[in-house]
Amino acid sequence: MQRSLFSKLLLASLAHGDDSITDAYFYRQSPWVDAPVAVGTGDWTNAFDRARALVSELTVEEKVNLTGGVQARNGCSGNIPAIERLWFPGMCLTDNGQGVRVTDFGSGFASGIHVGARWNKELAYQRGLAMGSGFHKKGVNVMLGPWLVP
Structure with missing residues (x-):
């Protein structure tokens, strides 16, 4: 009797288990904006x-x-191709976080959450300035960084 009840409960939980796989189950879908x-x-x-x-x-x-965008073997995470006839030079987009990814002679930086934990605006500014300089020297146009969505 108990084994039968347990089997039925187990089967019922497996049948409804897929509901909890996505965040939407817990947090619901964000409204359209x-x-x-x-x-x-x-x-x-x-x-x-x-x-x-x-x-x-x-x-x-x-x-x-x-x-x-297009795929290219130039170290950029994303590439927007040049359009020569309109003098558009194209763009290189590269992952951010702790510095330029997949490159040589780059600098590594502390994670943004660690810099933020210091509550030091000057430190955060200097980190951003140094990271931006590194990206610029590597020919990167856009630093792709961490982001949050609702």
């Missing part, structure tokens, strides 16, 4: 005008390449 529409006013007027002019000259294939 529309992206803000940027209008490019004030100090950003010139930048937005230049961006609109560039995008209006792009072909569909070039737009796809800009948003999807």
Whole structure:
């Protein structure tokens, strides 16, 4: 009798066990939030005008390449290809965290959580400045870093 009850409970738990595999089970799905529409006013007027002019000259294939990127064996985690006819030089995106990843002659830095635990703004600033300098010297355009989502 007990073995039968145990078997039924075990079977029931296995049947419903997949509910707890995702975070959505515990935290529920975040509500949809529309992206803000940027209008490019004030100090950003010139930048937005230049961006609109560039995008209006792009072909569909070039737009796809800009948003999807390409694979290249250059040490970058992500690559946005150059568009020579529009004088767009392309971009190298590389993982961040403790410094430039997969490279030689790079510096390693303390994790951001450890720097934050010091409550020292100057230390955090100097770390960011040194990391940015290292990325710049390696030809990286965008430092990909840790991020959080709702």
